[in-house]
Amino acid sequence: DVKVTQSSRYLVKRTGEKVFLECVQDMDHENMFWYRQDPGLGLRLIYFSYDVKMKEKGDIPEGYSVSREKKERFSLILESASTNQTSMYLCASSFQAGGRGGRETQYFGPGTRLLVL
Amino acid sequence: GDSVTQMEGPVTLSEEAFLTINCTYTATGYPSLFWYVQYPGEGLQLLLKATKADDKGSNKGFEATYRKETTSFHLEKGSVQVSDSAVYFCALSDPGSGTYKYIFGTGTRLKVLA
Numbered sequence: 001d002v003k004v005t006q007s008s009r010y011l012v013k014r015t016g017e018k019v020f021l022e023c024v025q026d027m028d029h030e031n032m033f034w035y036r037q038d039p040g041l042g043l044r045l046i047y048f049s050y051d052v053k054m055k056e057k058g059d060i061p062e063g064y065s066v067s068r069e070k071k072e073r074f075s076l077i078l079e080s081a082s083t084n085q086t087s088m089y090l091c092a093s094s095f096q097a098g099g100r101g102g103r104e105t106q107y108f109g110p111g112t113r114l115l116v117l
Numbered sequence: 118g119d120s121v122t123q124m125e126g127p128v129t130l131s132e133e134a135f136l137t138i139n140c141t142y143t144a145t146g147y148p149s150l151f152w153y154v155q156y157p158g159e160g161l162q163l164l165l166k167a168t169k170a171d172d173k174g175s176n177k178g179f180e181a182t183y184r185k186e187t188t189s190f191h192l193e194k195g196s197v198q199v200s201d202s203a204v205y206f207c208a209l210s211d212p213g214s215g216t217y218k219y220i221f222g223t224g225t226r227l228k229v230l231a
Contacts, residue, residue: 004160033219042206042223043161058218090160104210105151106219108160 003027004109006091012115019078021112023091030096032074033106034058034066037088049074050096081116088113119144123207123222130197130229138192138225140181140207148211150174150183150190155204155224164192164205197229 007022023032031050035043035058045058047066055066063085067075074093078085092106124139142148149168153161165174170185179194190207207222 040223043221045218048218092161105163105166106153106161108153108162110158110160 004091004093004107006089006109006112008112009110010113010115012117013078013081014117015082017078017081017116019081019114019116021076021078021089021091021114023074023076023093023109024072025074025093025107026072027093027095027107028071029093029107030071031094031104032068033092033094034064034074034076035090035092036060037090037111043090046076081114083116086114086116119148119209119211119218119220121207121209121220121222123205123225126204126224126226128225128227130227132199132229132231133196134229136192136194136197136201136227138205138207138227140190140192140222142188142190142207142209142220144188144209144211146211148209150181151208151210151219152179152181152190152192153206153208153221155206157203161206197227199229199231202227202229 004025033048034046044060049055049068065077089112091109094104094106120143122141151166152164154164155161165176167174167183173182181190181192204224204226206224210219
């Protein structure tokens, strides 16, 4: 079974703290994604990576950065957490199958529910 | 740009009722279409998918047919169970548009009562 794991299920941080969310996949997938999920807004893409050290901005990258030093690991960083970053964060991975985008299934982790006070 | 629109929830049904969750899309190319399901406290998991027009995806009694003429991918199940209570997301991926993105709908919450 494909497994995508996220470092924490629940996290409480203070405004201004630096926050690290880690994601690891065990299927040798090229693509990895970070989304945030908010009620009524669905999933919004924060960042995407299609290879080690490669990243592209998604729809809402402001206030976030990412790091992909190894193929299996994709980290999301909140440089200075703010209350409007309170949300559910979902990591996903997929094969590339000949292109950066594609028809491949995304596999999701269980999510990290982050509360910023 | 590409987009996905799915019906607002919540949808509340009695056990064994027929389910339809509507999903329509706009896309510049020839997208693949997906239904994902999110059970309480979990991440999303693929329910079914279709990669070209007239394809039917099916899994666990759920079905959806890729209708290019109506740009739709409605999810159906003939007889729902309490265990089907979850949030359902319609999504598309359109490699022909030159982007890697997967576009998700806002989700439809289904509640099935015993």
